[in-house]
Structures are given as structure tokens and as C-alpha cells.
Amino acid sequence: MFTEIPGLLVVTWALLGLAIYAGYRQNWQLRSVAADGGYLSGLGFESEKPTGLFRWLTTVDHKDIGVLYIVFATGAALWGGTDAMMIRTELFTAGTDVWSPDTYNALFTAHGFTMLFFFATPAFTGLANYFIPILVGADDMAFPRINAIAFWLLPPSLLLVRGGLVTEVLGKMLATVGVRWELLFSLKPPTTGWTLYTPHSALLANPQVDLVLLGLHLSGLATVMAAINIIVTIFTERGEQITWANLDIFSWTLLTTSGIILFAFPVLGSSLLMLVADRNFGTTFFAVEGGGPILWQHLFWFFGHPEVYILVLPAFGLVSLILPKFAGRKLFGFKFIVYSTLAIGVLSFGVWAHHMFATGMDPRLRASFMAVSLAIAIPSAVKTFNWMATLWGGNVRWAAPQIFCVGGIMTFIVGGVTGVFLASIPVDLVLHDTYYVVGHFHFIVMGVITFAAFAASYYWFPLLTGRMFNRRLGRIHGYLSIVGVFVTFMPLILIGYGGLPRRFASYPAAFEPLQQISSFGAVIIGVGVVIWLTNLVQSYRLGPIVTDADVWNLRESGQFSREWQWFETQLEERTKFRR
């Protein structure tokens, strides 16, 4: 019935009526404008930077670039999150009844690319850019211009990777004004999965696959540039008081991460170019009669496994940095956390074939990879126990950042333990490519990695914006996220035990209840994200102004660390300019 009445008319007439009534009540007097709070920062202070858009396009200041990275990563996360919601919608029912199988394949492919390369990595690079120079007492990053280039390569690479959608949007825009340009509709979203396994990825005719490969290559260049910058900054730009002995834990983890990037990403870059050549120039690197599809898997995972540590080490660093601040104690076993980080950095290159146990490789080789994979669990466990020991007997305050740190540890334990099982060959042969794997790595990527990013967003929000967020909403977001991750991904572990293979749009009806619980959990996570975004945007506009740099009461436990001391001098300078 409703569908027959034009809603536009209903709304316009209703609003018109109300407006006339309101005007009548107000006598149509355009009342003089009262300040209504809809303005930005009350912290007017002088700066030699240009203003407006120009500032953001030309900046080489590490803080501005850090902010650009963070904003970019947030946008990418929301986009990848949209994909996730669409995946979960399809999986709500057993049949293929929402999207087509092709669209489904495109969705998880785009989701993986976007989250790994354009959300997680840039988010941490952004934090590193903002805080490492401050933490190590440098004026800026070692190479400010390269820093800017590294950031500005990311938007084009995201455009290349998700280009088909963007060109189609353009095409549709042109079509509304009557121009139809078929070329813009020729790129279909790729369906390769983020692992780009050959021969599938080599044989797909869709030209968008080539753009994806080039886009990933470009993002790899950007990542390597940023990594070199971080390494050189920490080695050569440290202030006089900062030695290797008192370098903070966040810088240590970022240094290790950057080291891994330096060795892993070039391998990805070359393999991508080889695949481009296979697709376009008739080379046979990965063809069955050439190097074979297994060569791709080796090269990809030689990058791919270190990549997961590239993502998780900064998260560990943030947890190690933030957790003690809200436990009122120093980080327990600082040295061991550093050593375990370095150990992970080295070992991460020796485990890649655990992704290939099911390919029929030599059993002796398999066994040695299993041994190293089990060994890498040890440094991870060292960290977990150190965090617990830090909390033990501490005076824990459940502020939003702390909820996310502890929630991150919880999810990491589940993600890590399920990972140890996967590292064992007989178990992996059963669970490989089932939903168990999806559950396992999401406890880490959606658990500790994203949680650490949320924790940092709350912890440093006052420093970044000069305002405070709504702390109750922050805590609600924290609890929602923890519940959401368990409700979403526990069922996937169980579904995997049931043997359901992943990456299919339809599945036997017996799995429907668990899949539906999982989709329900995804909605919980989504609600949390909306709360987070609203809270931070509105607090940035309207939140209470910070005048005392010690927002988290860190002085009383002697943890008023360098970035907050820096913030204190900033606040002093700003108040000097304020009349």
C-alpha cells in the first residue's frame, strides 16, 4: 500500500506544514544567530602551515601525514566492512539467494585485499608516523618527502585494486547525462581470493586482475618506503636521551615490523610482476609446463606469512604500550617482550609452507615446517604471559583503551591456540580451507589487530584532537566488540570442525543455524563501529576541551610518557596564543 504513495510528496508536504506552523510560532523573525556549538576546535593557535585543502595536499610534516594515513585507513576499513556485511548477508541462508556466486567471490576477494593492505598496514603506519618521531625525540621522519610520496601512492593503488567499482560509478554518472562509455563497464571485480592462486589468477580474462596486480605492487612500494623511513628514523634520528636501552616498546615493534617488510614485500612485488608477465606476455613462470602453480604458492606465502606478522606486531606493540598505563604498573619483562618480538621477526620467514601442507609436498620438508611453526608460538606466548603478569596485582582501570587491550589479549589467545592446531600437519589436513581457518585468523585480524587500533584511537584521541571523547560510549563499544567477535567467529570455528569448506556462497542447510549466529555477531560488531565513528566525529567537533595534558592520570603511576610530555608543551604554547 505504501509503495503507491510517493514518499517524497508525503515528506515534503508534512515538512511544509510543520515549517509553516513553526514559522507562525516564530513570527517568521529570523532570530539573531546564537552560537550553537556547531563549530570546530576552540583551540585557536597560530601555525605557519598553509590552511585548508592545500595544507593536506602539500604537507611533509610527519604528524599531518600520520593523520592522512589514519583517515585513509578508516575509510578503507569502512569499505572493507561493507564487503564483510555483504558476505555475511549471503551466508545467512544456505542457498545462493542474495548475490550471484561471482559477486560473492568478488566480495571476499575485495574484502581481503582492502582490509589487509589498505586498512591494517596504513593504520599502523599512520600511528608510527605520528608518534615515532615524538617518542624517539626526532624533529620529523628521516625522509619527510619520501614519507609524503609513500602516503600518496596509496590512494592510487587502492583505486587500481578496486578500480572496477570506481570506473563503473564513473560510467553510471556519465550515463545519467546521456554519455555511455562502454570501456568504463569492462572491468569486473576480480574473483581470485586475496591469495591470487595460479592457474586461476593467470587464466581469468578479466582485465581488472592486471590492475589489481599493479595496484598491489604499488602499495608494496609505498609500504617499503614507509618501512625504510621508520628504520632510518629510529637508527639515526634518535634524540640524545634515547638509547637502545630505553627505546619504547612501540618503536621496537615498528622497527621489527619494518625489517620484515623490507625482506617480505620485494618478494611479493617480483611475484606479482611475474604473474603480470604470465598473463600478458606469454611467460610461463607459473604455468603447469613452466614453474608450476606450486611456485606461486611458495613465493606468495614467503611473503604471506611474514605479512601476518607485519600486521600483528604493531598491534602487539600498542597493547604492550597501552596496557601498563591502565594497570598502574610498568610493563612486566620489557626485555623479554623485545626479544620475543625480534625472535618472531626472524622466525616468521621460516614457516611459510604451513600454508601448503595439503599440496603433497615432501613429508620431511613438511615436518620441519611444522616444527618451526610450533616454535613460533613460544615468543607469542611469552608476550601473552608478560601482559597477564603486568595486569596481575596492578590497579586496573577499565577505560575504553584498556577494555580493547584486554579484549585483544582474549581474542589473541583463541586465535593463537587455534593456530597452533593448524600448524600440526594431521590436524591441518582435516581443517585446511575450511571455515576453521577463517575463524582462526579473524580472531586475530578482527580481534587483537583491530582492537589494538581501536585502543590506540581512544588512547591518543585527546592528544590528536585536543578534545575528549564520550567515555561511556567508548566502553560500550569495547564490550560490544568483544562479544561481537566471539559471537561472529566462534561459530565459524565450529562450522570448520563440521568440515564446511570456505569461499562458497552456498552450503548445506545443516550449517544454517551457526551461520546465522555468526551473521548476528557481525551486526553487533557493526553497531559498535557506528558508535565508534559517531563518538569520535562528534567529539572532534564538540567534545570537552583538554587543558591538562595528563588526561589519563598517568603521572601518579610515573607513566607520563614522552608523547604526553610533548603534548603538554604543545598545550602550553597554544594557550600562549589564546587571549
Place this chain on the structure above:
Amino acid sequence: MNRPLSAIAGGVTGIAVMSLLLLFLEVETRSNLAIFESVARFAGMPGNVTFGFILFVLAGVFAWPLAFMALERYIPGGPDPATRGMVLAVALWVVFVLTGRGGLSGGLLAIYVIFTLLAHLCYGFLLGAVYGRLTSEGPLEPERYDPSDVSQ
């Protein structure tokens, strides 16, 4: 800036971003939602996407912002105009979903409901925020954050 113009500026910003979001949603869902058909139905022009969309834009640029300006002080959520804008947008969204949803059902309907709500919230937020920014005469003495206040 004068109030009606500020409201229209808010409407232009809001509608621009919202149309782009809807377009992305349309492409991302591989046209399964037929979102612009919904817009046309909402505008009372079922089947005529172009005209429906034009009416939709005109309403979003002129009708609603001006009504927002007149009604502002009666809308809950103040004093922040952006919050009020979002409240207004939710009301608009309810009508949009009721009249525009067409034959969608199941998962597609869920996606349609959630993402059109988010798009409307963006519209309302931008409408109110831009309007508030252009009409405000300078900052209030802002509230200070007191770290020892744990009630927050």
C-alpha cells in the same frame, strides 16, 4: 552567512555525498538493490529514474534544508544542529524505506535498510553540520575536560 543560504549549502553538501554513497552501494551490490528505482518510487515517479532522481535532489537541496531551518529548534537532539539533522534524516529515511523498498525481501532488504539508513544519517549530519558552521557567530566558551570526573 544568511540562514536560508546556509541551509541550502548544507543540503547541497549532504545530497552530493549521499548520491555518491548510493551510487557506490548500487555498484557494489552489482545493481541487485536497484537503488535508483527506489529513489524514483520514493519520488513518485516509478520507472522514471532520471526524473525521480532530479526530484529527489531538488527536495534534498531546497525543500528539506529550508524546512530544517524553520523547524530546527523543535527537533530533538540540540543544540548541535548536526545531531538534529540526523534526527530529521531518520524521519525521512522511514518514509524512504516504506515507499521505496519495492519488491525487495530477505537479505537484500536487510542490506537496503541498513545502508540507506547510513546514507541518510550522512545526509542529515552534513546538512546540520554545514548549516551550523555557516550560521554560528563564533565559539561558545567550550566545556573543559576534567580527568578526575569519573562520572563521564
